Amino acid sequence: MQQELIKKYFEGTATEEERTEVELWYASVQLPLQQGQDQQAVRSRIYAKTKQVIDAEPIVRKFPWLNWRLLSAAAAVLLIAGVVFLIFNSQQKTERNALLGNALMGHDIAPGGNQAVLTLADGRQISLDTAAEGKLMASTGLQVSKKNGIIVYSPTNANASPGRYNTLSTPKGAQYELVLPDGSHVWLNALSSIRYPEVFSMNQRNVEVKGEAYFEVAHQQTKDRKLRIPFVVKAGTEQIEVLGTHFNVHYYQGDPMRLTTLLEGAVKVSSRGKSVSLSPGQAAGIENGKQEIQKLSDVNTELAVAWKEGEFQFEDASVPEIMNQVARWYDVEVVYQGEIPQEHFSGRVSRTENLSQVIEILKRGGIRFKINERKITVY
Incomplete structure (x- = not known):
């Protein structure tokens, strides 16, 4: 994650694609938060995850007198400090979800009827x-x-x-x-x-x-x-x-x-x-x-x-097959950014659940989403 991109995100000057990149990165390292959780404990857990990401990246040394790993870590710490500040200063759960997201959702969508x-x-x-x-x-x-x-x-x-x-x-x-x-x-x-x-x-x-x-x-x-x-x-x-x-x-x-x-x-x-x-x-x-x-x-x-019995039921189903059902039942538009994921999924969930519960099946398989109003972008 580049320091300049992080800076643009917090200054509010990042494009929609750049904001998505930061949010997806943060969603990949964050852990579930609980009310009243210790800020230092959260900061420590995120820092540990960030260090794993940094240590796994190749070190480029165009200028040997600069410690690029140290600079990358400093940028990550800057992100952590800003994110933790935002988390613990939000007063509503929905505001926290705007950053963390439940599948990067600003709001949930009710099922059909x-x-x-x-x-x-x-x-x-x-x-x-x-x-x-x-x-x-x-x-x-x-x-x-x-x-x-x-x-x-x-x-x-x-x-x-x-x-x-x-x-x-x-x-x-x-x-x-x-x-x-x-x-x-x-x-x-x-x-x-x-x-x-x-x-x-x-x-x-x-x-x-x-x-x-x-x-x-x-x-x-x-x-x-x-x-x-x-x-x-x-x-x-x-x-x-x-x-x-x-x-x-x-x-x-x-x-x-x-x-x-x-x-x-x-x-x-x-x-x-x-x-x-x-x-x-x-x-x-x-x-x-x-x-x-x-x-x-x-x-x-x-x-x-399964639909007639009030369920979504998947057996080795592709992402487009699942998302076609989601689009029809929740009245949403589905678009794909980049290549369509090739993973297949099996699972069962009630059609009376909100959209987030269905999306959770795919999130566990590593599929990333962003939801804006009634439009779902699949990464």
Whole structure:
């Protein structure tokens, strides 16, 4: 750490990049502080860590009559003195975090919640997070209600038209549950949507999904009870044909792979003229930028539906894979400075936690962050 850079930091003349460099350096040597902790003890611990850094650096001797190691140590002591002064003269924990940072955060960010917009066939939009419980809409043969934070479609007779479509959409930082006209349950993850008819036809049930959705499809038969009525999910170029099952559709355009994961029953996933049939514990995937559909066996189904169960769950996941989930659930922008970290992580944390708890998993692996408002910079 150069003495001139430290000086600029404390004088307030450093650029944003230079301030970040100093803060990241300090975050790498600081240890957790407690209220009322002895200043000399803190100073001694930081000095010891600083000396380790200095001793590990090569000594450059352009001028043999100067002791460069001594000058570097003096600069470090200057930094320590200034930092300790700032720490113990701050009166609020949030002020201390502005320098130390919890993952270099000036403030924490709360998790997402139940929020969505229902777009009706006539174009009207209903914001569901502010809509009161009870009946939202009624038309010939149909009633739509909000019950305990869930949207429920209830056909009242056979006169409802199957040609009228509704759309349920979630923004970033939101999720929602829906009961379709046939009794099937759908959970939408953040930044997702489902388009569906107000009433299904007598011989087929078709819906269209963007983003991520978990389905529990109701068993339904034709009038003569001879056949099951198929349930078809369209997701981009893929078509998922269902007879009655539990499965997850993950179809975010920016993610490395689009996946349909089967938990119960049987489905057939088709794309561009090719299809694969799945049994429980299998998945069909298409890598981003490719067209070939792959069949994956012995998949960890818990990973696929962790979001629906209120968790982030990672298994050998890359930093971009994790940060894509973080961006959608906490409604933040993620940018990378320098090369994208190549580390992979495994872990589990509740989606009800603030952002800092999720970031902590990556911090332990050496990934560095700076958060400014709703923008996360990954170093």
